[in-house]
Amino acid sequence: MLIVACIKQVPDTTQVQIDPVTNTLVREGIPFIMNPFDTHALEECLKLKDRFGCRVAAISMGPPNAEATMRKALSLGADEAILLSDRAFGGADTLATSKVLATAIAKLAEQDEIALVICGKQTIDGDTAQVGPGIATRLGYSQLTLVDRIEELDMQGRRIRVRRKLEGRHEIVEAPLPALLTVVREINRPRYAKVPMRLMAGTAEIQLWNNQILQLDATTIGLKGSPTWVSRIFSPERTTGEMLGDGINDPVGAAGLLVDKLLEKELLAL
Amino acid sequence: MQPNPAIIAPLFIASLVLFAASLYRRFRLVRLGQPEERFDRLGARFRAMLVYAFGQKRVLRKPFGFNHLVIFWSFIILLLANLEFMVSGIFPALSLARLPASIYGPLLTCFDIASLLALAAALIAMIRRCIFPPYPEGRTFEAYFILTLIALHMAAFFGIHATEIALGRATVDAWMPASSSLAQLLGNQREPLLESIASGCWWLHAVVLILFINLLVPYTKHLHIITSILNCFLRRFELPNSQPWEEFAAGRSYGAAAVDQLTWKDLFDSFACTKCGQCQNVCPAGITGKPLNPRQVIYDIKLNLQRNGAALQQGGAAAVPLIGSAGAGSVAEDAIWACTTCGACMETCPVFIEQMPKLIKMRRHLVQMEAKFPEELLNLFENMEQRSNPWGIAPSERSKWHSILEVQPFEAGKTEYLFYVGCAGAFDSRSKQVTLAVATILNAAGISWGILGKEERCCGDSLRRLGNEYVFDRMAQENVKLFQEKGVTKVITQCPHCFSTLQNDYRQYGLELEVIHHSQLIDELLQSGRLKLKQQVTDLGRLVYHDPCYLGRHNSVYTAPRQVIATATGSAPLEMERHHNNSFCCGAGGGRMWLEEFLGTRINLTRVREALAEKPDTVCVSCPYCMTMLEDGLKDEQAGQVRVRDVAEVVAEGLR
Structure with a gap:
């Protein structure tokens, strides 16, 4: 039995700035991290591995330098790491990305029966939340998004019941396996890698799958297979608002100014 | 007969x-x-x-x-x-x-x-x-x-x-x-x-x-x-300001989870203890009701050794775990995490038993072999590794403290000193004021200095004391490489933790720096007349000085900050009941800065009450952690009228 964690290496967006001239992300010198939502997806897989003893495969589509993130997945406890990397995959939108990932997962399913695929709810660089559902649709798996708890997993009966975290409410949903879950941060606390595992992961083999292995039609993947493109990225400029007082040197004074302002605007009543 | x-x-x-x-x-x-x-x-x-x-x-x-x-x-x-x-x-x-x-x-x-x-x-x-x-x-x-x-x-x-x-x-x-x-x-x-x-x-x-x-x-x-x-x-001659170097290679284990993973001297210590209890009487964790008693730790090691000795001698496994809640012969995890590494136990022990390093060895095991630690530390560890600072703030923000001041980048040959600002000095809003005060003083004395700016990384002190030696090791190697590439030889720090780590821990990586704490440099500048105050600082009232553990007990810097205060204010600072080598920790050392204090009472409150007994108007510190802990403590004690000032701020006041 196999559980697949879909992970992505993303730029640490807290450190990303936008080039004001070209309106593109300045990625130079920015460290890459495992997409934070995906760390929860991987953790959920590892918890199931601890519980059911199934194998966990971490899979990612990305450039060769995404190897660092694959090693991190191995150091945390993934049994294998597969990096889908090919120039033909580059520049893909969510449609083309989910096609490549779904094909790779289908290939994994030929070797071992897949119970679950778990993704983070979205990435912090693209923020679309579309790739997970895209994979589920292509594979015909049950699609369970925004999961914050696995209520029950019955491997023999091949059913899963999860709780979805929606705005202002929870929804409990039951579905047959195989299923694809996208998870929110609240589902778990990711573990920390043990040093012997880190050292092992440092030299472990990362499987590199290119399009020769996946055999996809080049016009349906990568930039060519992507109907969406980004025309412009920009930080919205702040047009209103002001700084009140000097909060560092005179916090009491600044708080006073703020209260006065709120009273004046009748946002606060005495 | x-x-x-x-x-x-x-x-x-x-x-x-x-x-x-x-x-x-x-x-x-x-x-x-x-x-x-x-x-x-x-x-x-x-x-x-x-x-x-x-x-x-x-x-x-x-x-x-x-x-x-x-x-x-x-x-x-x-x-x-x-x-x-x-x-x-x-x-x-x-x-x-x-x-x-x-x-x-x-x-x-x-x-x-x-x-x-x-x-x-x-x-x-x-x-x-x-x-x-x-x-x-x-x-x-x-x-x-x-x-x-x-x-x-x-x-x-x-x-x-x-x-x-x-x-x-x-x-x-x-x-x-x-x-x-x-x-x-x-x-x-x-x-x-x-x-x-x-x-x-x-x-x-x-x-x-x-x-x-x-x-x-x-x-x-x-x-x-x-x-x-x-x-x-068999005593250790060095002050307990560093931890033993650990080699990372496949097949090794890290830290100590069994008595035979401690050194023979660690075990010998347990037989040298006569349970006089002096260590427990000075331990800030024990005094404030945490389940750490250094005397008991040493005794548990002895019991553990006696109970497991025969099996271990025959190549068997230990029956009583060294770490755990098994009672006699085991050290509880809560005790291991309660240590502030202040070193008071080692300073007071009449026969040179080394309590604190044993706890760090156990932390090393917990973090590195079991990934088991208080949950607050997960963020700290990730932040340190990914963004090289404890808060996880973007490294690009490191140079924001000097937005109102023109600062040179460090360049060997052009600038004499590297001012290693440190994470607190660069990111913590209160400590940034100290950084500005230090910069003002350096400029007033005509010191040639520069900074690493966005290239500066955390020294890794907290990681090492928390037992995350693996990540510390990587950070130390990067820093040593950076310092060597930049040709850094003389460093000014405003944080005793950076000071001690750069000076003592990095020596294990072959880096010999001349590291000077800002209180020492200011003292030198005042004594030599290179720094002249425009006025005597008179508005700080009764001033009491608190010794930071990593400056005092761990590095024997006691007189410089006191002399600076005396020169700037015209009178020597008041002393609390416990001072110099008997000083009492603020509660933030050993990585405790990043941990909640769930057990017992708060260490910083104990220290603040001791300070308040001297009826001060100002508590003077020379460490950003002590600054945070004492300011927080004073607020909790409703003694907000008492200010906390760094020695640099006291001196900068005299430059206005």
């Missing part, structure tokens, strides 16, 4: 053989530990043994230390008397009485006086333990039993010699004032009674002696009479 050697000889010989065997068994247990070099610098080691063991230098720091000194030296003198007692019991011909009276007489005087002093000191110690025990749980059967046996031993000595004198058998009775006085009291008794007292006392003396060497010394804390002398010889 002496019983027949045919009875006595086998008894004494068996007892001595057993004594040697039990000591050998003890020392064989110690050999289970990992290797560690403690036989270098022999001259200094012998000196340490003379000063601290035979001179009892650290013991004498405490009021009852003199009492211990008396017992110690009485025992040393009586060692000869007891040796003679046993040897002459086996071979009656080998008696000191055969010596010429001019030697034998003074010897007897020494024995007589030493016995009297030891008897008095043992009684005083018993009374003291009754009324003011060294620590609340100090009234143990073991302690009273040992003291009682000492007293009985001395009483028996007098019984033997007084009856001998009363019976007119002593050759040199004039030489024994105490025994002679007792003999006079016995003078009227009939001879048979005296005879039975004499033989009773002889047997009492013999039995107590056998109990000493076959029970007390090998199997109770009384073993310290041998081991603590050796422990002074």
